[in-house]
Amino acid sequence: MNKLNMNNSIINDENNNIIVFKDTIYTIMNQCIKTLNIEVKSNCKVIINDFRIIDKEDTNIEIKINSKASFIYNHSFINKNKYILNINTIYKNEESEIILNIHGINDNGNNTTSVNGIMSDKKNNILIEDIRLININNGSGIIIPNILVETSKIIANHNTTIGTVSEDELSYLMSKGISKIESKKLILTGFLINIFKDKKFITKMKEMIYWR
């Protein structure tokens, strides 16, 4: 089991059971994560920036969130074989938010991403899912939204797209004098880095992206 690097605001054990008491930003850089059980305590804000190049991996993430807490998961990946990502959301109290920004490229790989959970009558909870997959070189992907919403007192947004490289974007870059292959590389790299703000993290990512 891969263990995450953590700072002293987090308690963990060998199974990546983590309880967060303070505002924390994590980075996961090309690290295999099979299980991550994270509980965000009240009034805490947690951001996880996660980039991985995947050969064969199953990842199960469980997020427990307490009142007025915020959890943002920014995850991009290049999947070269098989990747199953399961995310379970548990809202323990009111006025909390979970934001999932996931951008994946299935480069001859197959991906299934599912987000599960129940949003019951606890007030003012928010779930925002933005999951986008680009399939290249016979890659394929499935996105499964599995959120049961039992109340009108919450916000649950589920935005997903699965497609290939945009022809409009390709034409635009080619019209600036860039070859089709270089244009495609630019678009794919931009797609992967676009959900992150940390410049150091982006620089590291760019070093790892093999088509650059």
Add this chain to the structure above:
Amino acid sequence: MLKIENLNVEINNKKILKDFNLDIKLGEIHGIMGPNGIGKSTICKTITGDSNYLVTKGKIIFNSIDLLKLNITKRAKEGIYLVNQNPIEIPGVTNAEMLRIALFEKTGEVVNIYEFNKKLEETCDKLSIPRSFIHRGINEGMSGGERKKNELLHLWMLEPKLIILDELDSGLDVDSIKVVCDNLKEYYTNHNVSILIITHGPKLLKLLNASHVHILNEGKIIESGDFNLALKVGKEGYKKYNKAYLVSENEKNE
């Protein structure tokens, strides 16, 4: 510089241009006017090489090169540059990154970063846009006016020979139109180029001192003249070029 002969273009099996002709010499500024949906943007897209537009007949010759044999990239490298009506966003790809690659592909030489950055900063200042645009995603989160200015930032860096402006004034406020047109005139003065302006009305043609004006109707140019033609259309509208109107006028005369 650009000679279009008997060009016929279809999109989704619909004929848009029919025996379209145009001749732009080096240093000339031409304007093509016409109402909405008449095929003005088709001219731009066909010249630049958009594969959605099928050329069924005719020629496009640019500086003695048969453009129809070249793809979009090669046409751009020859010096053709389109300022789109609605420039799209490319999330995560910065202006600087795109321009550095475009210049490398054009010249085959690694860009001198110091000179490159200096020119980018100077151009931002000229265009009254923040220097932070240099490292922003292409057109990402920008307003319509900012996107047009961003396209001019690319233009100054890539130094094209033929500039095609598709509805440049759409999305621009009064002040921005002036900044953009002054900037284009400066580029025109300092470079040996031609400009093709696609527009609805005479305003942009006046601001850019268009010397040749053409009216597009039924897929071809039906009248050409100097700037006075644009003024006339601005005053009278396109009604007189409407087929139904022409038939009724003929019937009256009979």
